Amino acid sequence: MSQPPSGHRRPRPRLTVPLTAMIDVVFLLLVYFMVATDFTANEAVYQLDLPPTSIEAAAALTPHEPPLSITVFATESPAASISVGPPWNVAGSCQALASFLNRNRATTLTAAGLFHEDHPIHIIPEDDVTWAHVVDVFDTVARQGFTNVGFAEASP
């Protein structure tokens, strides 16, 4: 058997791995994750507690002070239309409601305010009011710092 002459060596075998297919797969994965990623705006929540409808539970949760009732009316305009029941008799848009609540909110500085932050507030939308308007009113009340806000059914 012939031997390579001294001083001459066979070149070492070089390992080659074709990467073309792997790069194609990586780009496919990249495109997938770009398409699957949700770039929609963030969702946020308003928290409220709904008591059950049983008579006993309702009686147990009867507020010690009469709730402030805010009626929301159906309207074609972009802004919600509200009225605050007697004796306050405030009517108008959410700005009027915000001014009324801000004037009468009791804080550590304005102890003479009528409503503390946990004063029960009932929002009473009419059946045809859009959900956007209902949320606008809820947001107006929440933005004034009131925490005990709920929904009540309009009287028939």
Place this chain on the structure above:
Amino acid sequence: MSRILTRGPVPIAANLTPMIDVVFLLVVFFVLVSQIVDLDRVDMDLPAPADAAALAASDDPRVVINLVPADNGGVEWMHLGGDVYSTEPSGRSELSRKLAGLLSSNPDLRINIRSDQATAYRHVSGALQAVRGAAGKAGVPAAHVNLVVIDDDPGRGRVSP
């Protein structure tokens, strides 16, 4: 005299075909999983109050009720997880029973309500009544409800006391 043949490098190629098959299997898996996760996010126009006082959604255990919008401010059906309920009283009753079961096992469960901004309140009121009924059946003092809106910066709009 023997001739010495100088051979070039020996190409060694790994067979990538099975690897590509596995990668496509993974892609199909993630596509299917993404569809399952998105059951809670039905496409609709959520209300987006300007400078809202809404809070960022927490990681607390929750279920999501989607009121799938129909035309003219109506609701086509109510969506809870993978189940669909009609807006008829029978559907609301079934939804209430399902929620009661969930609240019985976890009284602190938060119930997210997602509704299109053009939906009339009467339909949302029906869902809220179903939640109230569930709270009564489960015997919890109150059901914790989250009204879901769109807000790019949650918690910014609240007035400081």
